Amino acid sequence: MAIEFAGSPGPTLGIEIELQLIDPDTRDLMSQSIGLLERCRKQGVEGVKAEITQSMVEVEAGICRDVKECRWLLEKRIAQLRSAALDMGVELCAAGTHPFQRWTDRRIFPSERYRYLLEKFQWLARRLTVYGLHVHVGVESGEKAIAISNSAIRYLPHLLALSASSPYWEGADTGLQSCRVGVMESFPISGLPYYFLNWQEFERYCDTLLQVRAIASLKDLYWFIRPNPAYGTLEFRICDAMPSLSETLAVIALIQALVVWIDEGFRSGARSKVIPMRRYWIAPENQWIAARDGLEGVIIINEDGARRKISEDISDLIERVTPVARRLNSYEELLYLKHMIRRGTSAARQRAVFREKKNLGAVVDSVVKEFKADLLVPTAGDRANEAVGISLQ
Template structure:
């Protein structure tokens, strides 16, 4: 089976951001996507070019075009966000983002009126119906299929870094899960969700996809929802591990980190280097540690079991990638990782708000609404 890879410009960028619609009075997730999208879609078009349905009617996904810099991607998202926020406000709804809603129950939600979602629910049943989760996906352009699989393998070692920075789903149906990212464990219930299958090259990827299709496990490559995967149609490597991020500042951090890593790996391949393929047990263990402990995780850094704090690893990685960031024009956004480390990841900020209000989760929704409007707070919870 041949899978055409529509090569992209090196290090081009695209971002997808899944937004929650909430009732500011009850703070519950509330349907409204169909009406909002109908209002903002330009006349003569069947759908908005940069705002889409997702599985639930309480979700609007906004996407960028093909961008060159992180700043361009943030501006692109901001323009569409303004449209969605204004249309939502006219219906008495607020807009926010986190990996999960703090207390709305998944079984209270209405599925979007799209045939593909009806088919997904019919096939996956409870696994699909409970997908009341929200993420950020980052695409980085790759010039050739032979580079895509080595870059996917190499990026996998940094999944705990992305997950720790983005973790924003400590609550599920009104309970504190004890996790930094409950969303991750919910999504791992999907048969093709989770860590990428380690493959040697593009030919092996094609063979594996053909096997899955022949077996009836999937109908198309789009149904392979790995944490990081090649996207043949876009000619990108797509990072899917991140929880939904409350602010454009945080989106800038993960987009810059992704763009810089892919650019660095691309250059190393050009120089004849063999990119690393970490041991599967290390990837699995590190992902779990980031899910559980977020920025407080100690991650495994070699196959002998040596560990170090993920905070230290992130800070060191940011400094290592600064020369790449300067070439790509995303130095400021990459440096914002230090602001994020100081302010605390969203799961930490949410827990701090809940604790300050005696465990009441409604103020957590208020804080997420405010962060989307005002940006990343400047200090750590409790400071």
């Protein structure tokens, strides 16, 4: 079966952020997405969609040229969405998990797609109360999407470590920085993708699964990185949702620059499209280290087993992709990653709040506070100044 890949002329961006609907009084999740979506429809708020439970919505930025356009669109839509939510007594925030909600209290959103997921996956679908960031980057062809995906596997732990924001699950400290990825990996076709030699092999794989009815469509491939033929993109799905929009945009800038940097390596001959299988074999271990330890993790950096602190490897990666980011008009956002490394993950900040307050409601308050405060930051230039230690006052 031939799968047509729409193709994109340049590395355009498409963003999807899953947001939590919070009760300001109890700090628990609220099942209010049906009413909120209807209010958004009446008020003309665009780019807001349902998700699998009624305690979450997705806000998206369509096809954007660069990260700055993403910020403009996301700030506008989140502000409109939050205004509509506050009118209903609902607060918003973003993090990989809610610290104390019970998945048994959640209601599935009534749609054909989610009824299908519930029937197929049962308990797995019911407990899917996790929140992620999905980043689409336009690529020219399916062949390039596969080749770039194969190389980008090496850097997925870096993205996970930067975004890790899900240390708690149903009131318990999981000991992980991101427990969200563990929830996602419980699905049959999820986690890291298989190694495909080329687009034709990917087509054969998909054809096999469709023929035996293991999947109904390519939407059922829940990998942490996957080609999206309909959009002509490579979709990165490993990141937790992050409380701060500035952090989110910094990670988006890294992902876009990474895709272009890898592709330019292919074009120049500096990078081979053939990936040593030993690198693939160690990828799950590095992902686990990032999920458990975040930016403090020590990952395997080559097939001989040499190890390095992931924050140091991220710092080197920032330097490598900086020339690309400058051309993509995203250097200021990329620079913010250095601030993130110094500050630590959202997961670490959430734990610090709990150590001080001994209250998971206070953890929710801290995540909401970060989400609200960052929307008030006026310019990318101010964020870059903060990243290098220049006062914003």
